[in-house]
Amino acid sequence: MEKVVLVTGANSGIGLALCERLLSLDSQVSLCLACRNMQRAEAARSALLASHSDAHINLIRLDVGDISSVLRAAQEVKMRYKRLDYIYLNAGIMPDPQVDIRAFFKGLFSRNVVKMFATAEGLLTQQDHMTKDGLQEVFATNLFGHFLMVRELEPVLCQPDHTAQLIWTSSSNARRSAFDLDDLQHQRGTEPYSSSKYAVDLLSVALNRHHNQQGIYSSVICPGLVMTNLTYGILPSFLWTLIMPIMLLIRIFTNTFTLTPYNGAEALCWLYLQKPESLDPLAKYHSLTSGLGKNYTAPRKMDVVEGTSEALYDKLLKLEIEIRKKNKDAEQQISDLQHHLNEAP
Ligand SMILES: NC(=O)C1=CN([C@@H]2O[C@H](COP(=O)(O)OP(=O)(O)OC[C@H]3O[C@@H](n4cnc5c(N)ncnc54)[C@H](OP(=O)(O)O)[C@@H]3O)[C@@H](O)[C@H]2O)C=CC1
Numbered sequence: 626m627e628k629v630v631l632v633t634g635a636n637s638g639i640g641l642a643l644c645e646r647l648l649s650l651d652s653q654v655s656l657c658l659a660c661r662n663m664q665r666a667e668a669a670r671s672a673l674l675a676s677h678s679d680a681h682i683n684l685i686r687l688d689v690g691d692i693s694s695v696l697r698a699a700q701e702v703k704m705r706y707k708r709l710d711y712i713y714l715n716a717g718i719m720p721d722p723q724v725d726i727r728a729f730f731k732g733l734f735s736r737n738v739v740k741m742f743a744t745a746e747g748l749l750t751q752q753d754h755m756t757k758d759g760l761q762e763v764f765a766t767n768l769f770g771h772f773l774m775v776r777e778l779e780p781v782l783c784q785p786d787h788t789a790q791l792i793w794t795s796s797s798n799a800r801r802s803a804f805d806l807d808d809l810q811h812q813r814g815t816e817p818y819s820s821s822k823y824a825v826d827l828l829s830v831a832l833n834r835h836h837n838q839q840g841i842y843s844s845v846i847c848p849g850l851v852m853t854n855l856t857y858g859i860l861p862s863f864l865w866t867l868i869m870p871i872m873l874l875i876r877i878f879t880n881t882f883t884l885t886p887y888n889g890a891e892a893l894c895w896l897y898l899q900k901p902e903s904l905d906p907l908a909k910y911h912s913l914t915s916g917l918g919k920n921y922t923a924p925r926k927m928d929v930v931e932g933t934s935e936a937l938y939d940k941l942l943k944l945e946i947e948i949r950k951k952n953k954d955a956e957q958q959i960s961d962l963q964h965h966l967n968e969a970p
């Protein structure tokens with residue numbers, strides 16, 4: 626039977642590599658690329674069709690950081706598809722990243738050097754912004770917009786005698802200490818990326834608790850360190866080229882330097898082939914590449930507390946009500962204004 630797969634952030638990096646790999650893996654797959662920029666989405670579709678000319682590929686406009694765009698996109702998906710089998714919640718941002726060079730050199734000569742390269746713990750800060758919906762952009766993009774999309778798409782995910790998988794691209798940079806339930810959106814801190822990815826891990830646990838009975842299963846993966854637009858935003862290209870020999874050397878000691886989007890998509894593809902009931906809801910599935918270049922997937926227990934995941938879920942539901950109301954009021958105001966302008970002589 627044809628599997629319908631929606632991928633957010635499908636026009637580049639890990640998302641695009643995933644689409645390419647899914648088409649090679651399953652000739653029956655029907656892809657829906659959900660992207661904010663339709664020109665880039667068209668380019669991605671053309672690239673995919675160049676290698677898989679018979680592929681079923683639809684495009685949908687989705688800016689996951691914009692509430693009205695999420696609601697519109699979800700409506701369109703529900704009109705186009707009766708059923709969704711997989712949603713890859715992959716789109717993500719790390720705006721204006723700064724590397725703490727002192728911490729890097731300190732870490733380089735410490736016992737934690739391998740961990741530092743795998744998780745970037747204590748190395749990275751970002752500059753966040755507020756969206757037009759009044760949300761912090763990293764939270765809105767990496768977490769909340771995706772959460773709202775899932776909530777909206779529940780009717781096409783829950784089908785009788787059928788399971789659906791939600792697969793989140795999280796990160797090993799997700800850290801409990803960067804996350805605060807009283808500051809969900811990380812307005813007060815300098816590590817919104819780490820906080821948002823930790824929230825993704827917590828949310829996935831809660832989604833399983835609340836939706837497994839309806840046949841919806843959620844998992845998280847970490848793609849490892851992959852060279853994509855996101856990582857090229859951290860250091861200038863020439864510096865990456867300069868440190869690449871060192872990175873290839875480090876690859877001997879850590880299997881988390883997957884480096885290519887193809888390798889980074891390993892765990893995403895592996896999950897596609899698994900029975901969701903057999904997966905561990907408390908594990909993060911890591912794409913790993915050995916020193917000899919062999920790709921594989923391995924689960925690692927997440928540092929999550931079930932009570933915190935439940936509390937986050939409750940807070941997200943409350944925020945959803947608030948945001949939907951705000952959005953409705955704003956739409957009403959626009960329609961009133963339009964009406965008023967049409968009435969004016
Ligand atoms: N690269 C790495 O080392 C790691 C990446 N990750 C995660 O992997 C995921 C994919 O990132 P990666 O492939 O590396 O980076 P890319 O920047 O190549 O891909 C990110 C994708 O997300 C899309 N996107 C960003 N913001 C939005 C938005 N508001 N609405 C819709 N789409 C959006 C981008 O679209 P556009 O082209 O329009 O910007 C792009 O297609 C992210 O969630 C990232 O956090 C996790 C761990 C490591």
Ligand SMILES: CC(C)CCC[C@@H](C)[C@H]1CC[C@H]2C3=C(CC[C@]12C)[C@@]1(C)CCC(=O)[C@@H](C)[C@@H]1CC3
Pocket residue numbers: 724726729741742743744745748749795796797798847849850856859860868
């Ligand atoms: C000479 C230098 C200043 C070298 C700096 C190296 C760092 C830029 C990298 C070391 C570990 C890397 C890393 C990431 C980004 C780049 C580093 C900090 C990530 C945070 C990228 C996104 C993720 O989600 C993580 C899994 C990555 C972890 C390792």
